[in-house]
Amino acid sequence: MNKDELIAILSDETKNDWLFKKADEIRRQNVSEGIHLRGLIEFSNICKRQCKYCGLRWLNKEVERYRLSENDILSCAKNAVMLGYRTIVLQSGEDDYYDTDRMCRIIKDIKEFDVALTLSIGEKTYDEYKAFKDAGADRYLLRIETTDKNLYKNMHPNADIENRFRCLYDLKSLGYETGTGCLVGLPGQTIESLADDILFFKELDADMVGIGPFIPHGQTPLKDVPQGDFWLALKVMALTRINLPDINIPATTAMETIKPNGRIIALQSGANVVMPNVTSTEYRAKYEIYPNKICINDAAEQCRNCIENKINSIGRFVSKDYGFRNNH
Numbered sequence: 001m002n003k004d005e006l007i008a009i010l011s012d013e014t015k016n017d018w019l020f021k022k023a024d025e026i027r028r029q030n031v032s033e034g035i036h037l038r039g040l041i042e043f044s045n046i047c048k049r050q051c052k053y054c055g056l057r058w059l060n061k062e063v064e065r066y067r068l069s070e071n072d073i074l075s076c077a078k079n080a081v082m083l084g085y086r087t088i089v090l091q092s093g094e095d096d097y098y099d100t101d102r103m104c105r106i107i108k109d110i111k112e113f114d115v116a117l118t119l120s121i122g123e124k125t126y127d128e129y130k131a132f133k134d135a136g137a138d139r140y141l142l143r144i145e146t147t148d149k150n151l152y153k154n155m156h157p158n159a160d161i162e163n164r165f166r167c168l169y170d171l172k173s174l175g176y177e178t179g180t181g182c183l184v185g186l187p188g189q190t191i192e193s194l195a196d197d198i199l200f201f202k203e204l205d206a207d208m209v210g211i212g213p214f215i216p217h218g219q220t221p222l223k224d225v226p227q228g229d230f231w232l233a234l235k236v237m238a239l240t241r242i243n244l245p246d247i248n249i250p251a252t253t254a255m256e257t258i259k260p261n262g263r264i265i266a267l268q269s270g271a272n273v274v275m276p277n278v279t280s281t282e283y284r285a286k287y288e289i290y291p292n293k294i295c296i297n298d299a300a301e302q303c304r305n306c307i308e309n310k311i312n313s314i315g316r317f318v319s320k321d322y323g324f325r326n327n328h
């Protein structure tokens with residue numbers, strides 16, 4: 001679709017049912033009925049950045065910060081493998097304590113478990129990304145958040161959108177399966193810019209795209225901004241499926257945080273991935289990027305059973321393979 005077509009659908013509420021059904025059909029034709037589970041380890045909530053929307057931003061002094069030791073990370077990963085996960089996602093704030101050597105050690109150790117490994121640890125240099133890839137990392141998640149240059153600048157003091165683009169193209173060129181995505185509902189965001197976001201996913205040839213509604217956090221400058229609209233986020237997601245038919249698209253945790261059963265609705269509107277949390281419950285509440293996150297008190301075992309039951313209840317199944325793109 002071109003930009004005008006994307007804008008027309010995004011602004012037309014009467015086409016929603018058609019759009020969600022169409023995205024579901026394209027998902028079925030291209031990536032089948034299996035749903036890939038990724039076990040998410042939130043291993044550090046320490047972050048040097050100041051993204052205005054995020055509860056972990058450095059200037060939020062009310063957060064009790066934590067870092068998992070290498071052993072703790074490995075034991076979460078091992079538990080996830082025992083629960084049947086075939087992909088581990090390591091996510092954190094931008095925390096320089098985990099330097100290249102330390103990260104490479106963790107990557108190599110986790111790869112011993114015969115799993116696919118995704119990193120989501122922010123902006124790094126080409127050489128760092130290369131070292132992680134050489135150590136065995138398979139995929140990388142780095143949302144562009146918004147392609148609107150002015151909005152990006154406003155949301156990310158002291159950051160540079162050109163560097164974010166550079167990171168994504170570096171990741172692609174290094175052979176990572178590259179995930180990106182955007183927030184829906186940032187203050188001042190336009191429908192036009194959401195259309196541009198989708199066109200960017202296509203231009204990058206993203207292998208994975210995660211779309212999440214913005215949820216205001218009380219200890220950030222955006223505390224009084226209304227939360228993003230669930231249905232608009234779902235429309236951006238469904239349009240992403242239609243325009244990039246064979247990629248992996250998660251039903252995001254943020255969607256379920258603002259809408260009961262939000263992940264299931266997403267799985268029926270184009271999504272084919274879920275990323276349940278496998279971090280020890282002791283740390284979950286402290287990784288508060290936004291409030292009222294689901295599963296804060298649920299152990300990894302509970303989430304694993306819960307999500308499989310939900311997936312089965314809509315006639316789908318948990319895939320047993322690694323879940324790479326083009327390997328469904």
Ligand code: SAM
Binds near residue numbers: 145213
């Ligand atoms: N620090 C890494 C980064 O920013 O790429 C990875 C962790 S960061 C917490 C993961 C994602 O959380 C971000 O890409 C952002 O889209 C999302 N996020 C942060 N604050 C949010 C909020 N208030 N509402 C919804 N999503 C949020």
Ligand code: SF4
Binds near residue numbers: 047050051057093122
């Ligand atoms: Fe840090 Fe990521 Fe939150 Fe930005 S979104 S403050 S980089 S954890």
Ligand code: FES
Binds near residue numbers: 294303306307
């Ligand atoms: Fe965590 Fe349902 S996925 S309790």
